[in-house]
Amino acid sequence: MSILVDKNTRLIVQGITGRQGSFHARRMKQDGTNIVAGVVPGKGGQDFEGIEIFDTALEARLVKDANASIIFVPPKIASESITEAIDAGIKVVVCITDGIPVHEMIEIKERLSKEETWLIGPNTPGMITPEEAKLGIMAIHAFKRGHIGIATRSGSLTYEIAYELTRAGLGQSTVVGLGGDYIKGTDFIDIIPLFEKDPDTHLIVMVGEIGGTDEERTAKYIKEHCSKAYIAYLAGSSAPPDQQMGHAGAIVSQGRGTFKSKVEAFEKVGIPVAKYPREVKDIALRLLK
């Protein structure tokens, strides 16, 4: 078991002929993901290295019975591609694109609240259920099949933490990159219930960072609704306030979402917060003993 994606995932790639799309479609396929179609407006009927291309996501879903999509299109048209995937009735949509205007994300979120689609991202490395399906741009050698669920706001830190876990023999059920943007399709608080319900996930690692109040809300949610073991790591203890640090999300504003408030929120409900990335592995080994 796993969450959202597994060996039954039938993936379409929106923007499969672009520079990023073609490169990563090839890699995802090599890594064992079942890509059933590509979507490129105007190129319907052609194919990409044996993968059939359709003009629209709806056609691709209907003809190929797709249940997931990954989006590699430029930021100016990315929100339209997301809307298209939602309209096509695709269950899981991963948007890799970085740089979508935040006002467009406000509209997407409004739309998502009325639909059953899971949007992962934007501005994410994607998600992976090791050895079953990769919907993303990560290199698979850092990951291994196992029982730890990881949800993270940072791509690069995911490698650091997953690799340490993998080397210690602790594999992962599913690893989800929530993305670095201010407004995201899926937050910790949305994804945690899925991990909580997944019998194959025994422990959940949350990799957060400063900004927003998602970690604080999630801590409260876990206290009230969850029974599994959780570990948190938070980046940004040394970031100056009101400075944007690469991720649009990582900005401490109006006195909220500080490092301190997040650590306190987790510790108050008994969730250990790792001081260094490598401590995640140490705590996990202890908790799983």
Added chain:
Amino acid sequence: MKLYEYQAKKYFGENQIPIPNGMVCSTENEVKDAFTHVGKGKEVVLKSQVLVGGRGKSGGIKIAKSIEETVSTFKGLLSQKIKGLPVSKVLVEEKIEIKCEYYVGITIDPTASKPILLMSSKGGMEVETIAKESPSALYQYIVNPRYGVPSYQILKAMGELNISRGISNQLIDVIKKLYKIFCGFDATLTEINPLAESSNGKLIAVDARLNIDNNALFKHPELEELKKEFAENKETYLKGKGVDFVYVGGNVGLICAGAGMTMATMDLVNAMGGKPACFCDVSAGINPQSMELAIKTVLSLNGVKSILVNMFGGLTRMDEVAKSFVAAWQNIGGISLPVAIRLEGTNVEEGRRIMKEHGFEMFTNLYDAVKKAVDLGA
């Protein structure tokens, strides 16, 4: 993209939000002119144009009552830094007789994923301070983007904040226009603080803030001039070249890949007793040019005594990183600062070989590398 007060006021004025008469000045002749026309030869307010809050407390706002005083005050403001930022323009305005100060702001609430309207009867201080010291004086309303800000919500807020009903029509008008600006400009923040009620009962935007979403700048050809200015800003320039950079000010210069990883590295440097000099993320483009730019930028920072390179590559190949680093280093030549390098991930063995061939020892352990960089920088 943050707009200066005078730029934001221009757009507020164009959208019929009342603003004081004013002129932005960068020369002596201009301020003299402003004293005569804007101040009617009697009195003016001089406001340093810097993109930082708490300007008044830092001595960035002054009043002058004669032409000589105006010129000398102007020179004084230009020679002074506000929280480390230089001043090149001064906004000279008529002085408003203020009876009451309010706060109105619209920003995005990441929790609700919607716009949020903030209102307060205690204008003139920073909204963070209001939120902390008198939270009951701060009214927050999550806006449904379908309907905008309805008048009855503003009236309700006025009731809760004990704001006199006499100004309700004006306040509703200002807030609706502010919301229109917020949407029309793809803003992440629009703010009037203070929104003053003058002695004759008129509302007027004494200060103005407008921050625009960098990701949406392409939608705004009307901001071409401002965008040009913004692009000349050092951090924007670097970002365009694949180096995401923020100056922080310590002794250990960082070159990392990935925003989260860069932040975590900064945290580690701090935890081990050093001070990171910058946030510097080169993941957007690993090549000799961007690497050279990153190294040069780090070298140009005051107080940097050591450099720490830390990357964990998924798709970024470490042999490419090593090649780029070596080429950039050789190109710059003659660097005396010590460097600690830790690379991990795809093709790291080849990366290590290349580094070693050129005399760079590489750490396998992140924590040893950070410790070394901190020791070297001490």
